[in-house]
Amino acid sequence: KNSAFIILVGAGFNTFSSYISSQDIVQRFTTTTDIKQLKKMTYGNGVLSIFLATVFYLIGTALFVFYNQNPALAQTAQQDQIFASYIAYQLPVGITGILLAAIYAASQSTLSTGLNSVATSWTLDIQSKISSKELSFEKQTKIAQYISLGVGIVSIAVSMVLANGEIKSAYEWFNSFMGLVLGVLAGIFVLGAFTKKATSLGAYVAFAVSAALVVFLKYNVPSVTSWAYAIISISTSVVVGYITSSIELAVTGKKVNTLDAATVFCDTETDESLRGELEGV
Structure with missing residues (x-):
């Protein structure tokens, strides 16, 4: 069985992956050109997301208790239909x-x-x-x-x-897909944003290795829970990408022209300059 720690951390990494690589989420944060407003949006969204996730999990806990006390009612609904069944048959019209x-x-x-x-x-x-x-x-x-x-x-x-x-649970299948696809993209993002040695070759190799590893685990090592896919793909991408990039730079003697404004190394002066550029767009 999956531990609560793996589920919480895995779900957190899945959410992290979607926030930096899913177009439908990213486009919401590009509606403003003000960095301060963008930060407020991010923090506000984080608080609301945690609150809503807590509410949803509490609903799931309540449903678990209800159907354990009334096992005969659970016979008529599949796992993904429990909430819908409760709404349709147990609540007032x-x-x-x-x-x-x-x-x-x-x-x-x-x-x-x-x-x-x-x-x-x-x-x-x-x-x-x-x-x-x-x-x-x-x-x-x-x-x-x-x-x-x-x-x-x-x-x-x-x-x-x-x-x-x-498929017993579409939700778990979806999280597996998130970890498999978006986790690899998130790993490339972390590689570029948190290091100053990322190269194109390093990113490509990291993408290929992490994707191949997660696919192998999914179809050959069923004991590895799908909640861990995002953790594995992001970690693998960063480690493989950093090592490959370092080797490439050492062999070729090239230097990476890192754009600090696109990394966590962006200082206050650069942040103010970037803000001015965005406000002028």
Whole structure:
């Protein structure tokens, strides 16, 4: 069984990974060009996230106690359907409708944000590079619409597979996916932000090694919990990337032109300069 420590730390690293590599979250923090306001947003979001996570886990604990005291009621719902089953069958009719409406509204908001993020990333970061000529705004909009449609169809197909497959918990599967994919990207971010020796070669090698390691663990070492994937991928990326970068620099004699403003080594003067540049954008 997973220990509470591994779950808490693993979930923390998963959240950390999404906050620095997931477009739908990052774009929310780019809505301001004021560094002070950005810091307030970050701290405020952190406090609210911890509060909401605590509330959700308390709800889960309460449901666990309720269905342990009423085991016959748990026979009619699968693991991922316990909360929905409780809302539908155990709450008064009026409260049930309000909660279901709130859940559907929140789901719609999350889905629309995700679709917009994927469409934006593809149009601005990928399509613009593979296209031989500059795309007009109308063309970009049309491409984004097609991408949204395609991703929506794939998402429906994946949800159907998850609903009818042998996956016991979609939440744990999602966290496994987060640790597998976003954890590798987070490791590259940490390598670049917390060291001054990161090179492109080091980043590529770190990406390949950490991704291969986590995939190997997932399919060959089932005893390693999925909650540890993000911890493993980030740690591996940093260690492998730093060693590879150091060796490359020692062999080639090159020097890394590190942008301090993009690292944790940014001092107060640099921070003020960066703030002025951002405010002028």
